[in-house]
Amino acid sequence: MSVLEYVWAGVLAVIAGPAAFEIFGLGVPITVLMVFGGFVIGIVGGATPGLAGPFLMAVSLPILLSIFGFTPDALLPVLGFLVGVMKGATVGGAVPAILFNTPGTPDAMLTTFDGYPMAQKGQAGKALRTAHFASVSGDTFSDIVLFTCAPFLAIAVEAYLGFGEKAALILLSLAFVAAVVGASPMKGMIAAFFGLFVAAIATGEDSYPRLTFETDFLANGVPLITAVLGVLILGEVLYAFEQMWRDRRVEKIKEVQQEGDQRLTWAERKRLFPYISVSALIGTGIGALPGIGSTLAATLGYATGDRMHKGPVKFGDGTPEGVAATEAANSSVSGANLIPVLSLGIPGNVGAVFLILAAESIGGFNPGPGVFRFTTSEVNPELVIAFGLFTAMMLANIMNWIIGGRIMAACGVMSRIPKQVLLPIVLLLTLTAIYVQETDFNAFYFAFAFAILGYLMRKLKVPTLPFVIAFILAGNLETSIRQAFAVSGGDSWFLFKSPLSILFLLIAVGVIIFFSRPKKPAANKAIAAERDS
Amino acid sequence: MxxxxxxxxxxxxxxxxxxxxxxxxxxxxxxxxxxxxxxxxxxxxxxxxxxxxxxxxxxxxxxxxxxxxxRKVTEADGPFDKLTAAFFLCLFAIIIAAFVVMYWAGPVALALFGPSGEEAATYRQMRSTVPWKYIGFVSGGFILVFGITSLLEGSMRWKRALSSILAIVVLIVIFDLPFDTILLPPNGDF
Structure with missing residues (x-):
């Protein structure tokens, strides 16, 4: 098959795939339906403070696996749904930020700076439209960069890297994520090593399952999805419970009468374009690096926009340019975040973690450099799935352009659900999702053990993301190291035999030393919060 | 830090x-x-x-x-204090109670109110039938959601009891009604 035939096969796998139902004799493809469902749920969840894209993806994944099973046919509907959620949540986060000064997602914090003052001036509709236009523009740009860059990067990795270099690259990625996430690189490294250790329980090549104390409870290993949900979601829920119990206050929401023209004219869109373009470039660049969150992208986009701005209303006083600069930057992170996933098999953020988990659970698609093998003699089904995933992302973008703004506007009501009501429901929802996957009460004990671990990590300011990423990558890392060692003929210096792997390891050490130097106080609260998280 | x-x-x-x-x-x-x-x-x-x-x-x-x-010596509150212990004591009491009720409510209800005599059945035989399959999930789920909401708010309100029941009904609609193969907790254990 030629390159174009692979692309077309991917498109057809989505738009001409199995039909969910028929309308007037025309089948509605299940993947398209799932992308739409995920997109709507993503916007609604993003607009609900306390929920966010990763929450929704985490809870949906076990349900989707139960519905679609573990056959290759399940890949595109499940991945399509998760992609829809990811994209929907990105735009939805702006709704409560603009209407109620409460960011729905952490990266929408800076949207409150101008979005909320606009709403206070009676321009909430215009602010929402600006946020939607900027967000969807940034997201689309980022996706186009992903589609063009990921295959080339993957081909280069596959062509030039051997087992040793791949192991060194995984170590570099882990070191990078550990160093840039959180306040202390050493704590990030401790979390990453701990993730590797937990993943080692009951795995390995010998007949005896290692590190199990010969118990049946541990003999099957640590359930992957339960552990990830426990640390990322339930740990956050326990942490939030304690904060709410300490705060115990109810904020009253003040209604402001909206007035004037709420539309966003073409002239206004044209005026926003330079801000959106610059922020999209910043967000895409930052998103391509694993571990760096969208909050940093939003902050840099906002600061750059502030420097460019010459208008009568300053940034921070309620100007559409401020909303556009922030939203374009944080939304353009999401597509680029998938570059390390698809080209290297390394998840760079929490959303990507769930895409990898879905692919690993279902099987038949292993995100990484091996996906982009353009074989001509026989069809590479993983490549068809990859282009199907790109098609699903583009579909979500098209839905976002057409109806995203309207759904956003209708989601304001979600911001009124009190967190103390919502989070206990999220707890039960997560536990139920885990149970339908495992059908065993023991899964709850695992889930709570990891929830307590996640809570302790948050309290002690040890970042959770390096733990989860190391936990997921441990199997690949061990396999690469074993293979590299075998190929080297049992040479203890097998990781230092090629210049490229030495370079990767030196960069890993350099990154850790660089980020370990004393930091200046962060310029704004959002960055400080992300550093400390 | x-x-x-x-x-x-x-x-x-x-x-x-x-x-x-x-x-x-x-x-x-x-x-x-x-x-x-x-x-x-x-x-x-x-x-x-x-x-x-x-x-x-x-x-x-x-x-x-x-x-x-x-580092220079800094004076700051530690991450844990007596309030943390008190909160988690209450929280885990609710969670354990919810789990115990969720696990046993169905079998106990069946033993008390289920068919008896020659028609007597085990919970495993009845775990996919209404109302038995919902008893554990509804009662345990209610204790979990309503208990934690009340703990966080410091009071018990009828409104919250209703919202908890509504949430559980929604979860049943999402997980159970559309699928024959999915088992709600704790039915997979029997």
Missing amino acids: LDRKTEIWVALICLLAGLLTAILWVPFDSETPPIYDFRRQTYIGDAMLPMVAALGIAVCALVHLLLSWR
């Missing part, structure tokens, strides 16, 4: 745990050592990954200990 004293404690605990794991747990609980020879070939054994991970934790903890030691 946390205060200096807490950071030092975190580093010390991780250092100790890492060393003990690398020296005691990993070698005694793995079949093959980190490196071993078999038929004149050298292999990486099952102990390699966990030992590297444990030693990595110890080394990073040592560096963190030295860095924290050099």
